[in-house]
Amino acid sequence: GATPEIIEELDESLAYFAEIIKRDLNKDIKDIPGAGAAGGLGASLMAFLNAELRPGIEIMIEIVKLEQAIKDADLVITGEGKIDSQTIYGKAPIGVAKIAKKYNVPVIAVAAIIGDDADVVHQYGINTLISVTGTPMRLDESLPNKVSLIKNSIKQSMMAIKTGKELKKN
Template sequence: MKIVIAPDSFKECLTAAKVAQAIATGLQQVLPDAECIKVPVADGGEGTLQSLVDATGGTLMDVAVTGPMGETVQACFGLLGGGATAVIEMAGASGIELVSGDQRNPMVSTTRGTGELILSALDQGIKRIIVGIGGSATNDGGAGMMQALGVKLLDADGRELPRGGAALSRLCRIDTGSMDRRLQTIEFIAACDVNNPLTGANGASAVFGPQKGATPEMVEQLDQALTHYASILHRDLGKDVGQQPGAGAAGGMGAALLAFLDAELKPGIDIVMDAVGLAEKLIGADLVITGEGRIDGQTAQGKTPVGVARIAKQFNLPVIALAGSVGSDVDAVYDCGIDALLPIVHGAVPLSEALAKGEENLIRAARNLASALILLR
């Protein structure tokens, strides 16, 4: 058998490459002669940078930047093969995994570090920047990123706003006069894995705020702040992005990329799939295995498993997805090309245990899957 293994990372547990290796290990315990083609992928969140750099023979560049809570962190950006395109993964500078669970607070977390990565990339003389917007710890509408790039976000007294999404409620005026002029010559592409608008019941704060530490009261405050932010963007920049699909990605980072940088929002999965040549690798395959840490109703909105399934169905291939956890609203993924969905955790266990045993559970699940394949021959 030729089996293509194309998973995303299991967030806070395993990289996409380690997930693919664990699945291959389990399969080959039962199917030692199977040809397992490992294709680690991503959808704009964690892993996007590494996937694109690996696929093009690019280079990683290390940079010290401002972390999501104002601390200094080590991050990196990628120069793709050829040197004309840079890739920035905001999760590396402004990501949720950089903040311990008890310290997460989207009221004050910032995307400034992502802007600092963009500045460093501009110094390399590039012509295009791909920004992976996923896995963020932030809800500031990309305000910190734009402040790092020279934009002034001013309150009623003409003072610069402090970091964080809550401060946007005090935004009075946007001044782009000091924005880095090099940005005018750069093509921006935002690798986006969701279609959420900036505000409202399906917006950045309501949908993603709680996983970043927002209480219900915080969610309401942050949504009001982003609603005000959207109105000022419309008034001062002439950009009406509040309800634009994808504007709410990564705590509103999509809105800033659209409004300030005229970015094109593209499904991150499509960008990565093209770069890694997934379609070519599927030729002659018998089975496709994908997966992600959690698969639920949001997965159907453009996450890795359904992106992989969409391409696999062009070759009429069966698709099996493995997941660390499965949401109650998961049925939508079956209409997106996934034929079977298998959770890897046996029974109810604490999250800490599920994360600690992620690799072990993946290997076991893949081994059991291989055994079932033999029985069905």
């Protein structure tokens, strides 16, 4: 919740920090994607510990051997708290969808909130967006019911698929 003034001050401070790193350690961290996230933590790890930055979703995909699971799947269901235009910048559903797209596996993404600008995710392999909440609901109302809300949204998705298969028969 930083104000625009505080954000400007933070950006200036991080830029100054990057200048010092370049001058003293001969490492240019200023324009490395992800290096400024979390207040420059990534940049610090790279500068002082020679760390390598990788998107978290890439690491998780390797750990759980997701590609092997997806390549023979008929359908992938993934989820996120909120899906909007920011989702394309490294969030899990896009990482999952990229693999599924490679194997021509359709993807349903389930979310508590679907932003007005969420359609952009279709370009990255997400075929369908499903909202967990069928009606407007406050967070304190949805959290205690999250399991039943998710189950219901998945059930409705499966019913839609079943309907689609029946249409093919006729």
